Amino acid sequence: MMRRRTTLLASCTALALSLGATACGGGGPVSAGGGDKALSGQTVTVAGVWTGSEQKNFQKVLDAFSARTGAKTQFISTGDNVSTVVGSKIEGGNAPDVVMVPQVGVLQQFAEKGWLTPLSATTEKTVDAGYAPVWKKYGSVDGRLYGLYFKAAHKSTVWYSPEALTQAGVKPPKTYDEMLKAGHTVSDSGLAAFSVAGQDGWTLTDWFENIYLSQAGPEKYDALAAHKLKWTDASVVKALGTLGKLFKDKQLIAGGRKEALNTDFPGSVEKVFGPGPEAGMVYEGDFVAGVAHDQFGKTIGKDANFFPFPAVDGGKAPVVSGGDAAVVLKDGKNAKAGMKLLEYLATPEAAAVWARTGGFLSPNKKLSLDSYGDDVTRATAKSLVSAGDSVRFDMSDQAPAAFGGTKGAGEWKLLQDFLSDPSNPKGTAAQLEAAAAKAYKG
Numbered sequence: 001m002m003r004r005r006t007t008l009l010a011s012c013t014a015l016a017l018s019l020g021a022t023a024c025g026g027g028g029p030v031s032a033g034g035g036d037k038a039l040s041g042q043t044v045t046v047a048g049v050w051t052g053s054e055q056k057n058f059q060k061v062l063d064a065f066s067a068r069t070g071a072k073t074q075f076i077s078t079g080d081n082v083s084t085v086v087g088s089k090i091e092g093g094n095a096p097d098v099v100m101v102p103q104v105g106v107l108q109q110f111a112e113k114g115w116l117t118p119l120s121a122t123t124e125k126t127v128d129a130g131y132a133p134v135w136k137k138y139g140s141v142d143g144r145l146y147g148l149y150f151k152a153a154h155k156s157t158v159w160y161s162p163e164a165l166t167q168a169g170v171k172p173p174k175t176y177d178e179m180l181k182a183g184h185t186v187s188d189s190g191l192a193a194f195s196v197a198g199q200d201g202w203t204l205t206d207w208f209e210n211i212y213l214s215q216a217g218p219e220k221y222d223a224l225a226a227h228k229l230k231w232t233d234a235s236v237v238k239a240l241g242t243l244g245k246l247f248k249d250k251q252l253i254a255g256g257r258k259e260a261l262n263t264d265f266p267g268s269v270e271k272v273f274g275p276g277p278e279a280g281m282v283y284e285g286d287f288v289a290g291v292a293h294d295q296f297g298k299t300i301g302k303d304a305n306f307f308p309f310p311a312v313d314g315g316k317a318p319v320v321s322g323g324d325a326a327v328v329l330k331d332g333k334n335a336k337a338g339m340k341l342l343e344y345l346a347t348p349e350a351a352a353v354w355a356r357t358g359g360f361l362s363p364n365k366k367l368s369l370d371s372y373g374d375d376v377t378r379a380t381a382k383s384l385v386s387a388g389d390s391v392r393f394d395m396s397d398q399a400p401a402a403f404g405g406t407k408g409a410g411e412w413k414l415l416q417d418f419l420s421d422p423s424n425p426k427g428t429a430a431q432l433e434a435a436a437a438k439a440y441k442g
Contacts, residue, residue, distance in 0.1 A: 039070050046341070053294040058100075061345070062075065081406060086099055102322070104393060110146075117329070119328070119342060126346040129366070130365055148326045152361045153287055154381075155209070155284070155394060158307050161273065162302070169185065173307070192254035192255070195272050198257070202412060206396075209221075211243055212395075214315035215313050231429050244418070257420060269284075269296075305376060321363075348362075355373070358373055361381050403435055
């Protein structure tokens with residue numbers, strides 16, 4: 001699942017890569033193996049969900065690590081079912097050294113199975129100095145730090161074509177109801193309002209979470225995320241009904257519900273920013289910018305822009321985040337070199353390598369905002385870092401993988417069913433509770 005220039009910035013980063021020195025906006029040199037090719041001849045294997053432009057951009061970070069340490073790296077793309085793929089590799093005696101874990105629930109699962117090595121004192125010290133405490137909390141299990149959040153996502157952003165909204169005479173809305181009204185105006189002007197990536201169930205969980213956080217508030221959000229509140233609660237039924245207002249409206253979804261269920265995330269971005277636009281807006285995280293820029297050549301801030309996910313029913317505008325945490329597997333053939341990689345990934349220098357290419361946010365507050373290549377991304381990064389401990393992590397990513405992180409099962413599948421037929425929010429809530437109860441017990 002995909003999460004996403006100045007000449008001076010580009011030349012500085014190129015110099016940093018070639019010399020193994022600090023990147024623009026960073027601090028002092030990083031040891032990550034001593035800077036003396038101390039890991040020459042060793043290979044670090046890294047597994048993660050990334051493909052396409054995200055994989056290519058992460059490889060640049062791995063190449064920078066290689067330039068510093070002499071270590072070679074190998075990246076393995078797992079697809080969405082990271083827990084299943086990694087589990088089978090461990091059982092087969094072929095465990096990677098490092099895994100980029102996209103869900104808190106999976107990180108907790110790995111730790112509870114005894115698969116992970118606690119991060120080094122060097123990494124923990126860097127995290128304490130550079131990250132808001134919430135990120136350490138989400139990377140810890142039973143008080144021990146196992147996960148380093150290298151890449152974050154700001155999941156409260158609605159992306160739009162400025163040309164489409166201008167043509168419709170629409171301004172970015174401030175409330176959910178205003179957004180639906182604006183959507184009708186866009187639709188009347190010739191384009192569908194929203195492109196919805198219903199084929200990827202995780203996008204539907206993000207829709208629900210933003211609505212729920214704003215409408216029900218942070219305390220209920222935290223309770224539902226921990227399954228201390230049942231999914232049959234009236235607040236859940238209400239949020240599903242609010243989401244259903246969008247799903248039911250034939251004017252608002254490009255191609256209707258059936259086509260939405262056959263549209264994956266990259267396809268949903270293409271429907272707005274591709275060569276033949278079909279919709280004016282697409283909701284998803286900041287990583288939409290990476291796809292719009294890398295795959296469709298859009299200039300962020302000019303050809304593609306965003307407005308914050310609007311407030312629902314008088315609540316506060318939500319700030320939902322996600323992220324990929326790097327963990328070190330005990331059974332990796334080169335776990336010690338893997339730990340050195342994490343010491344590097346914890347630094348602003350490592351984050352700066354990807355930041356300049358776009359489609360990336362770092363929760364590391366020591367990364368200079370100047371490292372980002374455009375004003376829109378800088379504003380998004382500032383919003384995320386400034387939110388500090390008030391940010392709420394993606395709810396489905398906090399759940400056990402069987403409920404919140406498995407294709408064709410649990411919350412992903414049930415919300416796809418709800419998109420197909422949004423007529424019974426109460427019934428969907430009951431199905432969600434049954435699936436959650438089973439997964440949390442397991």
